[in-house]
Amino acid sequence: MTSKLEQLDTALRAALGERIVALQASVGELTLDVAPAHYRDVCLALRDDAELHFEQLIDLCGVDYAQYGNAVRDEAGRFMVVVHLLSLKHNWRLRVRVRCADDDLPLVASINDIWNSANWFEREAFDLYGIIFEGHPDLRRILTDYGFIGHPFRKDFPLSGTVEMRYDPDSKRVIYQPVTIEPREITPRVIRETGYGGLGGVSRAGLGR
Missing domain, CATH: 3.30.460.80 (NADH:ubiquinone oxidoreductase Nqo5 subunit)
Known part of the structure; x- marks a missing residue:
């Protein structure tokens, strides 16, 4: 110190x-x-x-x-x-x-x-x-x-949330409704060229997961 x-x-x-x-x-x-x-x-x-x-x-x-x-x-x-x-x-x-x-x-x-x-x-x-x-x-x-x-900052809170807000033209007001989008995994794919790091013959698809 x-x-x-x-x-x-x-x-x-x-x-x-x-x-x-x-x-x-x-x-x-x-x-x-x-x-x-x-x-x-x-x-x-x-x-x-x-x-x-x-x-x-x-x-x-x-x-x-x-x-x-x-x-x-x-x-x-x-x-x-x-x-x-x-x-x-x-x-x-x-x-x-x-x-x-x-x-x-x-x-x-x-x-x-x-x-x-x-x-x-x-x-x-x-x-x-x-x-x-x-x-x-x-x-x-x-x-x-x-x-x-x-x-929303808790680790177990869903990334897509629990409700969504939109304007409803029929009722002419903002309404809340259950989330309509499907949950997605956001881990990025890792794509490497064939033969990268001595892994010859391994396809891009094989390294993508």
């Missing part, structure tokens, strides 16, 4: 202690993992501790780890919330991650009253992933249409 990351690492360990689940450096930035039970009080410490002073939240998003890396996910939990923080005072950046404990009802505390820039980010993560932010003052959809069913 660089000296700046080492300084931040030391300050985080001193301020948070046993509340740290994991702390590691990656691509020039520290990633802090915390448990859902400590997520909110850790965020308060990150903002208020003078040695840390992360006064700005620049991003918050959800992650769905279902079938991550084409493998069965681990037992830590399917859904995660990832927060990116900035300390203008110390010129530090930090990534904070928290796993939702329950896959059926992914729930974490809202940090909107700690950094009010989290408001719309949390609504977006709720809308797209179905993550519930307990204590959020106005947790409702922000990107999908009124009456939308499901959460």
Whole structure:
């Protein structure tokens, strides 16, 4: 680690202690993992501790780890919330991650009253992933249409969706109806010339699947 990351690492360990689940450096930035039970009080410490002073939240998003890396996910939990923080005072950046404990009802505390820039980010993560932010003052959809069913960024959400919208000339209004297009596999075909890579005699069709 660089000296700046080492300084931040030391300050985080001193301020948070046993509340740290994991702390590691990656691509020039520290990633802090915390448990859902400590997520909110850790965020308060990150903002208020003078040695840390992360006064700005620049991003918050959800992650769905279902079938991550084409493998069965681990037992830590399917859904995660990832927060990116900035300390203008110390010129530090930090990534904070928290796993939702329950896959059926992914729930974490809202940090909107700690950094009010989290408001719309949390609504977006709720809308797209179905993550519930307990204590959020106005947790409702922000990107999908009124009456939308499901959460479109979940790995098990159908690529074609569940309903489609069209204008009906007979009723002279926009209507919703079940999806009419057939599900398609979007994995691109790999086409190579005959003899490519020493596979002489293998046809293009044979390499296309």
